[in-house]
Structure formats: structure tokens, C-alpha cells
Amino acid sequence: AQTVTQSQPEMSVQEAETVTLSCTYDTSESDYYLFWYKQPPSRQMILVIRQEAYKQQNATENRFSVNFQKAAKSFSLKISDSQLGDAAMYFCALLGDTGTASKLTFGTGTRLQVTL
Amino acid sequence: EAQVTQNPRYLITVTGKKLTVTCSQNMNHEYMSWYRQDPGLGLRQIYYSMNVEVTDKGDVPEGYKVSRKEKRNFPLILESPSPNQTSLYFCASSGVWGGAETQYFGPGTRLLVL
Numbered sequence: 538a539q540t541v542t543q544s545q546p547e548m549s550v551q552e553a554e555t556v557t558l559s560c561t562y563d564t565s566e567s568d569y570y571l572f573w574y575k576q577p578p579s580r581q582m583i584l585v586i587r588q589e590a591y592k593q594q595n596a597t598e599n600r601f602s603v604n605f606q607k608a609a610k611s612f613s614l615k616i617s618d619s620q621l622g623d624a625a626m627y628f629c630a631l632l633g634d635t636g637t638a639s640k641l642t643f644g645t646g647t648r649l650q651v652t653l
Numbered sequence: 654e655a656q657v658t659q660n661p662r663y664l665i666t667v668t669g670k671k672l673t674v675t676c677s678q679n680m681n682h683e684y685m686s687w688y689r690q691d692p693g694l695g696l697r698q699i700y701y702s703m704n705v706e707v708t709d710k711g712d713v714p715e716g717y718k719v720s721r722k723e724k725r726n727f728p729l730i731l732e733s734p735s736p737n738q739t740s741l742y743f744c745a746s747s748g749v750w751g752g753a754e755t756q757y758f759g760p761g762t763r764l765l766v767l
Contacts, residue, residue, distance in 0.1 A: 541695075572755070574758075580741060580760070580761045580763075581758070581760055581761070582696075582743060582745075582758035582761075584755060584757075587755060628695060628696065630696075632756075640701075640711075641686070641698065641745075642698075643696040643697070644695055645693060645694060646695055
């Protein structure tokens, strides 16, 4: 079984500052994918960033970057120059191969508040 | 425009009244899946389908049925809804493992069972 843990139910950051959201996971697979999804008040699930486990280089997408520590099974999201529009629920997710199908497992989410 | 659509977006029903939530994707994806989202629990997989006529249970399949008769459609059926199925439901699709693994989500269906 694969699990994803987000230990920070809520985080707060001031506009223009940097914040890091934590995620740890467990899987027996050696090849898998990790994602961060953003869910704004509209409830739409929006892909923020993805990381292939076989790549050592950390993924980046504009102001969003990850710190992927494969040995520690850690996958944190860093948001730089935070903006009001970044306020949302953020979900970490693990896509692994269960043998019969690829399965996406989510963490319980971190609600990010952005203040002026 | 590549997208996953769900209908209805909002639904209020009563216990025991059968309902179907439709899901359709226009990306020719093989893999489709249903999730439910509940406060404090994140998203949990209900059912998934690897291709036409191939479906399997996810983590929380009890009380739900699915079918995959066409590649683009993957309806979720609640034969006898109960209040504990009140939730936000998402449909998602992706290419097969080894291809386009990123799952694309529909806009969600908010269901209230009285």
C-alpha cells in the first residue's frame, strides 16, 4: 500500500514571502510520480507541479519548486513571492504502479492563507 | 479544448433514489477514475477503469457502481444513495502508465443526500 502524509493542516504566509509545504510518502515502488495539486475556492483541481522519481533534479514551474528527497521519501513544495491568488488547499499526491493499474493516492491537504 | 466534464455539478436527492453522475473526456485517455473528497480525508479513489469494459475497485467502492462502455465516458452510479455518500465527487482521466501519467480532473459534482 502507498500512503501520503501532509502534517500541516494550515499554513499562512505574507504576500511576497516564501512558504514551504511539507509532504512525506511511502511506497514500495522504485518508479513513481509525485504531484502537487492546488484547489482554490472554486474546488477545481489544478496541477501545480510534477516530479518523476527517477529524476534527481528538482522540478520547477515559475514561482513553484519542489525539494524531492527520494531516500527520505519527502516531497515539499516551495512557493516564492507568494500572491493572494495562491491562497488555496494544496494536495500532495503519489502515482504508483500497484501491479494492475496506476493509482493516485492523495494526502489530506494543507490550507494556505496569504495575508497582506 | 481538452477537458473532463461532469454533470450535474450540484445535486440534492433523497435516500434511496437512484442517481447517475456522468463523466466525459475528449483527450482519448485510456485511464479514468472517480474520487470523493471529504473534509480532513483528502481525495479517495472509488473506482477506476483502464480501458473500455475494464473497471476495478478503488479504496472506497461500497455503494457505487461504474461502467465503461465507451472510451470517453465513465458514469458513476449510486443505486440507493445514503446520507454518508454526501460528498464532492471528481472524475479524472489520464493516459496509460508509461504515457501521459498526469491526471486531469473534472470540475467536481457536489452531492447532498437527505
